Amino acid sequence: MNVTVLLFASYAESLGKTSLVMPLNTGDTVGDVVSRIRSLPGAGTLPVEPLVAVNERYAKRDRVLAAGDEVAIIPPVAGG
Amino acid sequence: MRSALVDRPIDAADLLGEIARNANGATVLFVGTVRETNQGRAVSGMEYTAYRSMAECEMAEILREASQRFATKDIVLEHRLGTLRLGEASVAIAVAHPHRGLAYEASRYIIEQLKKRVPIWKLEHYIDGTREWVGAGNVNPEPIAVHRPEVVTEERRAVRKAEIR
Numbered sequence: 574m575n576v577t578v579l580l581f582a583s584y585a586e587s588l589g590k591t592s593l594v595m596p597l598n599t600g601d602t603v604g605d606v607v608s609r610i611r612s613l614p615g616a617g618t619l620p621v622e623p624l625v626a627v628n629e630r631y632a633k634r635d636r637v638l639a640a641g642d643e644v645a646i647i648p649p650v651a652g653g
Numbered sequence: 654m655r656s657a658l659v660d661r662p663i664d665a666a667d668l669l670g671e672i673a674r675n676a677n678g679a680t681v682l683f684v685g686t687v688r689e690t691n692q693g694r695a696v697s698g699m700e701y702t703a704y705r706s707m708a709e710c711e712m713a714e715i716l717r718e719a720s721q722r723f724a725t726k727d728i729v730l731e732h733r734l735g736t737l738r739l740g741e742a743s744v745a746i747a748v749a750h751p752h753r754g755l756a757y758e759a760s761r762y763i764i765e766q767l768k769k770r771v772p773i774w775k776l777e778h779y780i781d782g783t784r785e786w787v788g789a790g791n792v793n794p795e796p797i798a799v800h801r802p803e804v805v806t807e808e809r810r811a812v813r814k815a816e817i818r
Contacts (some may be wrong), residue, residue: 581704582774583786626772629707631778640654645772649788652703652773653685653744653764 579645587618604634654714656730663731672727679753681760685744687737695780703736711771723759725750744748775795
């Protein structure tokens, strides 16, 4: 069981990649995935609670993930 | 209504033409452009990137909300991605409405929501050769949760009607 994690802008630069596939355990939440990403090399710039979108919608930290979900870690947005 | 991410220059006149209807008495055009300084630093250009699929969904959702709140379907929003020079338009919003009050309000609502919610990022390039992701220093400025369009009550509608007279 896996989820795809997408990284953008400053986060993609820090971690040196724009996406990664992460194994998922039953019951894992957005917060669990974020914690694992924060332990990767280069993830020092990621805040403890970054904005996250699951399948293109903003999601809360306690959202339980399902296999195949697309989890995007969203840096502070700066459109306009 | 139409919203789009574009990889070419924005033509504001095209946007105005798209929403022109005789039923409308007011058209508001907002154009955001690349400014030559930011927080005291001399800017040479700007690079915009996005989480495209989600950004398109959020932009469409913002227009749906604006349409409901301000009672017009004559709205068009374009945001440009890629590398922009000083003075070039990064975003344009055109809103037409029978009356000016709601056209102004809708335009303001759309740009403020876009800046809050739409996953677009800009990498600012400075004259001194350095570059920086805009906003990357502010960690999670305010939580973005679920957005529920405000229900326009009859009372509020009446207030608005009074305002635009």
